[in-house]
Amino acid sequence: MGTGLRRMKASAILVACATAILAPGRERNGATDEAGASGGSLSEAAERTAASGGAERQTRSAGSMQAPDPAAASSPRHPLDPLSAAEVTAAIAALAKAGRVDEFALYPLVTLEEPPKALVLAWTPGQTISRRAFIIAKQGRSTFEAVVDVSHGEVISWRRVDGMQPGILPSEEWTAAGRIVFASQDWQSAVRKRGIESYEHIVCVPFAAGDEAGGLDERLANVVCFDSSDTRNFWSRPIEGLIAVVDLNDHRLVRLVDTGVVPIPRGPADFTAATAGPVPEPRSGIAIEQRPGPGFRLEGQTVTWAAWQFHVRVDPRLGLVVSMVRFLDRGTARSVLYQGSMSELFVPYMDPGSGWSFRAYLDAGEDGLGKLAAPLEPGRDCPSNAVFFDAVFADDWGEPYTRERAACLFERSAGDVTWRHFEAVNQQSDVAPRTDLVLRSVSAVANYDYVFDWAFRQDGTIAVSVGATGIAQVKAVSSGTARESTAARPAYGRMVAPHTSAINHDHFFCFRLDLDVDGPQNSFRIDRLKTTRLDPGSPRQSVWTLEGHTAAREQDARLRMEMERPALWRVINPAVIGPLGYPVSYELRPGMNAVSLLAPGDPLRRRAGFTNFHLWVTPYRADERYAAGTYPFRRAHDDGLPAWTSANRGLERTDLVLWYTIGFHHVPRAEDWPVVPVMRQEFELRPFDFFERNPTAGPPR
Template identity: 50%
Template sequence: MVWTYPLNDTASFVNRLVRWVVMGCLALLLIMGPAGSAWADGVKHPLDDLTAAEYEETLEILQSAGLVDADSRYPFVRLQPPAKETVLAWEPGQSFERSAFAMVKQGPAMHEAVVNLGQGEVTSWEAIADVQSGILLSEWIRAGEIARADAAWQEAVGKRGIEPADYEQMICAPLSAGYFALPEEEGRRLFKVNCFDGRDTENFWGRPVEGITAVVDVEAGEVIKLVDSGVRPMPDSPAGYTEAEVTQRPAPKPLEWVERRGHGYHFDGQMLNWHNWQFHLRLDSRVGPIFSLVKFNDQGNWRSVMYEGELSELFVPYQSTDPNWYFRTYMDAGEYGAGKLAVPLERDRDCPSTATYLDAVFADDEGQPYVQADVACVFERYVGDPVWRHYDALLDRSASRRDRELVVRFVTAIGNYDYLFDWSFGENGTLKVRFGASGMEEVQAIPAMRADDDDTTGMEFGRMVAPQTLAVNHDHFFSFRLDMDVDGPENSFVYERLETMEAKQGPRTSYWAIAPHTAQTEADAKMTLDIRKPAVWRVVNPHAENFVGYPTSYEVKSHGNAVSLMRPDDFPQRRAGFTDYHLWVTPYEPDELYAAGNYPNQSHGGDGLPAWTSQNRPIEDTDIVVWYTLGLHHVVRAEDWPVLPTEWHEFEIRPFDFFDGNPALDISARG
């Protein structure tokens, strides 16, 4: 049976809040049905997503064990994969066990559960002390209601000309609170609520009700503090972006995307095959797409490249010390869930007309399954550049091949920002990880009408994009977890510095040469990009060679990056310690999944990569995981308002002596 899941039946402003959080989840569909075996549910692989029936079964087993009740809530529920060695040894047709992992919130108490679905029992139930889980939709809604019902809040907005009759047109956004060692905030489950005036505009982001923050303890059900830094005028310049608000230019001539003979890829369950690539794809409520068992067919030999790759964390700190802004230092994946906030893709706009669309099945706050439709798409495309070419001057002849790639695209809308993630597989054996940022800027209301106004209040924190509208400077740091298995799990990390050498002979006085170093421990593998000290970063298999004797490897290649400019002792920087370096290497541990730790919400800092690598474990010739963080500083332009043109950033995981030659050499000239 399928029905529409009602998120909330209260006032219309709550529905608008919900739309802001889940961006398209108003039509969530719950799939309800009898629990069955994994094979009956269509599960064909040990790494396949949990099905709707398996989510239901997880909840039933926890209830039967007497561990949960109707008041229990579930911030994240996901597949608990079998041991890595079990997955690697598994062959199609063999049976396999299915388990689920659940974070369980019971009042302020947190537990982690592992449920064996085949045996129908809870195999692990562990209390986790002194943590705050990711944010629940139900408490997010509740925090907004608490703020709106507070007498001091009502008085404060009244000073700004907002009457009770206007409340339904206000959009209140309960934001994650961060951690700043403030005594009154210790030990509380907090939201910091900022509001916007949605009257007469679709872009409420351009109408901040500035100077008011309600600090809400959602478990106590009260506003513990109201920050009111003074009345500021409401920006009134046009901020519309919809077709109804913006005069449209004439439609261009059609540009068709055609596959006359069908797709070049095919699915076998959740295994995807395309040309020489093969990988398993699943969708996770916290991090989005997870790519597993990535292999490349090298002249009939399927060779391992990566066991698993996925987003690990997304850190967005705004650079303002204003009392209503300093706490805006979001950990979007761990606090909100990049998968939970996935949005349905617009067909023929977000993806080509030929794309295949994928649905995700997640669990809601109460542990019940729902389907989020069209959250990912798969398509082929020509890159537009040749994958290789050469002009032979003697024969006056060119040879060139078109560059084709397979793309898996996923979009998540986290508050004001829309993030597009592309994992692109190339015929040259290279995997590109790209992300694009679009959506709205978070803006602050300031008194100035122009950048050269006499009143410069607040302007040190950003740039004006409209009268009385300041887009605040901020950063984006994306951390990716890459469990590389180059020709197998036993790998080493090698960094090769390009160093200037003194020439011993000839008219040259200098040249550069490679100085290789194999990292022995985690401390030895903490890498920061520096254009003055260039280096090649490679994951090497010391037991496999190409035909001229070099060990096979894959390189992690940067296409630009940034470092955090915050001080090491700043509270947000402590929480996001993974940004201290661009690259870390750890020995494989199945429970080390998230760069900022399992519970970044209101964390005190030091969790995740800084804590794990403090052990300084050996990493040579063993199963290793590479963590790559790509950062950018966003100084906002006028052209970024009211909607940010999608800005793309990327890095590559590319073969380096993995093959005996150019793997794209055999591409047909007719392709």
């Protein structure tokens, strides 16, 4: 397989990892790992694994540890540009040169260490900048954090992180988990009871074990396996009732949980063009073209379009990161958003059974939304007028690779209008057609695909949306249909195919929004709409009015959406007063949403404490980036936002960060099988007294 394993496409990561488990060997810089098994029976796989001595890590060649000239790894670039391949190599080489790591070290995260915000805001193009990398390294059983100056090849800081662990590494540990399982005679016996004699098409996936599985300092994973012998959609063929708990540090099977044989569903589950059959198409095709070329300008990672300017990168953990967002207002570039990105994603499943109780995923912190960015398909994921961005990441061994087409940028005109008015008196119509600039990335996280869009509109609005699609996670059941008596007890899921129950679950997406409304010194305003009773002499009994206040401290700004107590949420700049006497502001305008229905003390909910509120507001701190904490793997503590806001810090006239969570409950339906149509949620950041008037209506006349 060669180095292709380390540079696999995100959209095929599960299949690729399964192939790695089954392959006869794989190369790492010329060293071949013979521990993987291929072809034949399960017992033969075990024999080969034992004969190999379980060797799972090979010494990388000396050449891969040599840094390029540090000066070549840094050049006058934008300070928020992602790390280049040369910078990734320089960072890892600096750690090796300093004696901090050896050839067996693994690297869950290698990303840009952003310069201090004040320096970024003061930076001008062409100015020389010092470039740094932030690294999480796993050396043996220990986890370390490092900051490396890649401009000079120096290790700035190095510290061990006790009691916390990174998520499962997608290549090294996925492969190891499969080998551990295949080598177990107990597991082999269990799958034989289920009629499986050959492992050639068995796909095994490791998930973080629940906190009840053992000590939180243990690196435990629950391995779930599937049979892909007759379908590409292996998620439809779970080997139900069989969970292998493996220790990824000691490379051993801790225990095997077998709750009994449930037949593997065998109904149709493929959805490729070849198997789906004819799909109704529009009678006339729609072609999109921009003959003069795109209407935006790209300078490196900086985008200029209409009145907007912003910087974009794809972070290995966060995915799309939009920074330095400004709006050109009559010749003045006004700051709106210093930085916006996803922060964390929480997907808990609602089945308390032994094979399901642990299934609650923090996909950004445990897997990495950027690393799992799918290569976008021109003309399918993005229209034909799109421009694409590649992204450079570090693999599990710290070697750089390129994810092609990790994001796309395009102008979208869907026949919508920004505004319009028809005046019946003179029969005149005025219409402003709407064109958006859309930045898109898709993260393929196990069975689900998430479509992230940032849409910049001409009226100063930024619309952020996320769409969930992919394959529902299903459970094999004895019932063939919902009419059978056992199908409805208990109601943890719904039948989507014979002997196939899709389990109820949630999706919660937390966005980090560092708004700088005409500068960083802002306050947070809550304006509640309330019913006001009128005097008896009034022709009306009541109206609604606004009752507003400025949040003084963090606990004043932990907010939930309430239909009967609606409110406007705004970031204001009290030092900048508009021509009508109001402070300039931007409003966070929510869309559809949901609240967590898990009990407050439920360990799954405690892992994702950010779901307790729809909105949190904190003072800016550079080290507060991840809503569930830096290390959510198997954690059952109130890390991240609940811990930070317990300090109840002040919020007035300071640099503010908003943390907004979109959530929805997914009750599966028949139409969600075999592939889920996109379910989309959205919120807006929109100007509120920021401009003198509608910026798309032209200057005052």
